[in-house]
Structures are given as C-alpha cells and as structure tokens.
Amino acid sequence: MADTSVLADAAPRPAPTSLLTAVLNRVVIAVPYLWLLFFFLIPFIIVFKISLSQTAIAMPPYTPVFGLDTLWEALGELSFDNYLWLTEDPLYFNAYISSVVIAAISTFLTLLVGFPIAYGMARAPSAIRPTLLMLVILPFWTSFLIRVYAWIGILKPEGLLNQLLMTLHVIDEPLVILNTHTAIFIGIVYSYLPFMILPLYSSLEKMDYSLIEAAQDLGCPPISAFWKITFPLSLPGVVAGCMLVFIPAVGEFVIPDLLGGSQTLMIGRTLWNEFFNNRDWPVSSAVAVILLLLLIVPIMIFQNAQAKAQEQGR
Amino acid sequence: MKSLGSIRREFSPWTDPDAKPYIVVDKVTKRFGDFTAVNNLSLGIYEREFFALLGASGCGKSTLLRMLAGFDEPTSGRILLDGQDLRGIPPYKRPVNMMFQSYALFPHMTVEQNIAFGLKQEGMPKPEIEARVADMLKLVKLTQFAKRKPHQLSGGQRQRVALARSVAKRPKVLLLDEPLGALDKKLREETQFELMDLQQNLGLTFVIVTHDQEEAMTMADRIAILDKGEVMQVATPPEIYEAPRSRYVASFVGNINMFEGKVGEKRGDGLAIALPGGPTILSETGGEVPVGSDVAFAIRPEKIAVSSRQPAGGANVLEGEVYDLAYLGDMTVYHVKLAGGQVVKASALNASRISEDPLSWNDKAWISFRPDAGVVLTR
Incomplete structure (x- = not known):
C-alpha cells in the first residue's frame, strides 16, 4: 500500500497576491503585535525604569524623572539598589515563597474540585451542555469583590457555615476559618474555578468516548482506563487550567487581604503596602518585575503545552 | 441435491444437527426508553464462523454487537458464549474483543503501545508482549511504522493497527463494527480478502456488522439480515441471494424484479401466478402456497433474457418495449416496460464484442425466463 498521504498533506502554495493585499495582510498580522507593544511592553519598560529609580518626596515620588534635556544625566542615576534591597530584607523572599506555595496548593485543590465537574459536563447530554457552561460562567455576573x-x-x-454546623450538632465550638490559610484556599478555589473548568471541559469534550470503551474492551477496568486514557488525553486542559489559576493566584491581592487576615504574607499584599502605605514606587516596581520573572517559567510551560495540544488536535 | 451458487470453503456446521452454536443469542430484547432496538432476537453463531449482521442503519445490528461486547446489557433474554451466560460480565472481563468503526486508537500512544495495551492488561510478561506485538505488526505489514503515532498514519494503516490491536489478545470472538466503512472502494476490496485470510489463519470466530451487502456477501459464511430489531433471515450468501424468504430480504440484497399476483392454480410442485391485466407466469416452486393468495414472483435481472424477436414457444414470455438501457461495459441493463406498465430490469452479459441482436430505446422487446429462475414469496 503506497503511503502518499504525507505528500498530499503539504500545504498548497498561496495564490499570488497584489501589492495591496500583501500590505493589508501584514497590517492584519501587525495588530496584535502593536497591541502588545502599546499595552504590555511600553508599560513594562516604564515599570522597569521606575524600579531602577530612587524614592523621593515629590510628584511623582521618585527620581530621576526623565526629560528630553536631561536624558543622559538621568540614565546615569539609575541603579539596581532596589533589587539589592529586596535580597537584604527576608520579608520579600518569604512573601514570594509563601505566595507560590499558597498558589500551588490552591491550584491543586481547584484541579481536584474542577476535574469531576468538567468531566460530568463533558459526559452530560449535549442538549444541556450549554446550560451547564452558562452556570459555570454565571458567578462572573456579580462583582468579584462582592x-x-x-x-x-x-x-x-x-x-452562616458555623451556624449551620452548630445547628446540625456537627460541632460545638465555632470553627476558626476566617483569617487563616484555609480561608484563602477556599476563596481562590471558589473564584478561579471557572478558569479551571473551561479548559478542562474543552479538552474532555473533544475526547472520543469510544477510546474508553476500547480500553475496557481490551481488559482495562474503568478506574485504570481513566488514568491510562482519559487523564493523559486531558493533560493539555489540565496544564492550561492550572496555569490560568496559578499565575493570577500568585499575585492575588484581594482574596488574601479580605479572607487571609493580617498575618498572611503574600506578594500581592506586600506590593500594595509598598505602593500605597510606604509610597515607595521604585521598590514596589522592583517587586513587580521580580514577580513577572518568577511567572515567566510557568507561562512558558503553558505556551508549550498549548502548542503541543494544537499539534495533537490536527 | 442441487446447490446454490459456488462454495468458498467446506464449512457448514449449521447443517450438522449435533453441532452446538458457540454464541447463542436467546430471545434478546433491548429497549432504549420507548425505542426497541432489538426485538426478541434469537440466533446462533458457530465456532470459527465468519458471521455478518447486515441491515440498514437503525436495524439494531450495532446494538446487538455492543451487547456481545458488554457495553450494553439486554433488557431481557440471554447471550451465551461457549455455554457461559454473559449477563453481568463487564466488557473488560469478556473473552471477546471489538474493532471499532472509528478504530478508537489511543492518540497518545505509538502503534506498538496501542497493540501492546491489551496484553499489558492481561499481565503478560514483557518479552512475550514484545514478541506478540512484533508478530502482529508483521501480520498487518506495519513493522516499520511501530514507533509512529496514529495521526501520522493513513486511513488504511490505522485500520490495520486497529485490527492488530483487537486480535493481539487472541480473543475467542472478534467483533467488527463496520471495519471497512472508512476506507475507499479499492482499499476496501483488498482489505476484505485480507480479513478473510486472517480469520482463517488465526481460526477465530468473527462477527461483523455492516450495511454493505457486497461486503457481507464477499466475506461471510452466513449472513443475518436484520430489520427493525428482528432477524429476517439467516443463511449463506448464495441462499440469501438465490432463495430469499421475504420481499424485504429479496430487495435488500442486489437487484430484483417482483411480479405481484395471485396464485391461479397448482402445477405439481409449482404453480401458475396470474398477474393483474391477464398474463400468467409459471413457477416450479411455491406449490405449498394455497390457491388465491397474494404472492410475488421474485427474479434477478441476470436471469431474464431480452430479445427483439418473440422466442419460440415456452412459458414466461412477456412483451414490452425498451424503456431505458444502461451500458456498463461488462454487461448491459435493459429496462423493459411491459404492457401492464411494470418496468422490468434485465441484464445481459456482453460476452462478445459485437452484438447480433442490438436493441435500442423504444424498440419492441420480449423478456423470457425459466420457471425455476425465480422464487415465490408470500411475506
């Protein structure tokens, strides 16, 4: 049997286009790059520049301020002092570590809660799936803060929880949950659950159920079939969901502030304190830049997984 | 006794009264809500048989296959395999394997890993698995593709991986759900013979589901024709073709002409059928049918002769005109419109290059057939 499919798959040559369409094509491709340039790269450069400045009692609260005439002198005044400062005070190091740990545990818990929900949705009759999807997104209609x-x-x-449990005589003393890490986990799992469910759902929904039947037919009991077939095939969804929860959770500020109490150390709150309480823009900018560098690794894992998923989906 | 058609191999346990069927489907009914997919169906399949379930979509053939595999349980009735009742046995404990219509190859595993999957579940030692996988790859001629993933293979190659995977465990019975449905015509014909060879070489029992009558006729030892969840007829391909027992079976397999009429009189073992509008046709069979009942005389197009001159003497000569004709190269199909308005299809083999009796559109033509060329159908 001749295998000609590989050759047949080769992409056809694009039709010759006029100069105008060639230019237009480039413009279309340029739009997302321009967007990223104006709304990500330039703001990031500004933040990076501020992180190299010194704090000052002024408007804005740092020196030097760039002017066109003083550009060269100003460049000479920039330094990495703020980054050195971050290494000297263990507060920052502990805040980073604690943020990553809390985000990792929360992400894992979100996966545990989200996977069965997504699986149930993907196996539900196709008529009610849109309704279920709607229900997952429904909480977004209310303000996150509220x-x-x-x-x-x-x-x-x-x-409410303690009242309920005490009325049911499950407990005698009220549980202390608020202002603990448990409360933060609950808050993050609750708030970010849709971000976990949606990518999981989309990868589970694509999966052909006859694969599970085939595995069972070949002698594989259902639980084992889950680990050998369903889970590996949903891995792109798992990675995407985990990254969508982990990345914002590391920098999360509102949930630890409202639910975690004063003793919780997370980098989002540290940043807030530096910025608003200490009015130290340069140090808080340095904190933000380090946070970004910290998150680049998981973001790249995420991108890689996405690319792989696309490759397999072909 | 005269035999029908030609015989592929000496294998006919169903004619042996002492032979016990290997798979017994006993009064099985399967309902999904209000819908009855399989209705009080019984049949027996013998060891080493190549058995085809043939029917239009929705006739219950796939449901029956899924019940054999264990993915669905019968609502009532029993399925026995080698004397053992299969009720309650989950698919992963049944000694049957299935080849899926979609192939259901695991996309995250290589060809090798796909084939080894079932063997690993069995707990077979690693060296044996490797040897078996190598055998299977050789059997389906895919040795050099062992390390590929399914999406890097062509449709025909995927089909062979699915086949290798499903026979790797040497199941007692292999179930095949439309195994050739996704292949193009040429590849399908090649693969049909490969499947038959494989079945004979491995000595397995094959149960195949198909809607393609040609496929079933080519490959199967016996065919069960299903309609609305019921068995219409179980028989060998020549019997199905030459001796259908109902109008449904007769018209489902191949082309056929039906002369609807009433039994006029008995003639020995046969009878005379009065067609509406006067003419009478004679049949050598059907003597058991009472006079006056409605019957159909069913006859295949290739058993009807067409001529531009009235054949001398003999019964079963009907007059008409050529209404349409199709030249197919190896044969020509004539559509002859009879005086009563019925259009009869007759095919003539183009055995010589130059026809001595050319017929064209609107020519007067006579059709004729022997009294033993057709069957009398009451259902």
Missing part, C-alpha cells in the same frame, strides 16, 4: 466579601459572612465565627 463575591469574596460574601465569603467573610459565610466563614466568620458567627457566620
């Missing part, structure tokens, strides 16, 4: 605030009412010692 939803996190509502958890205070549920979790506090005299809150």
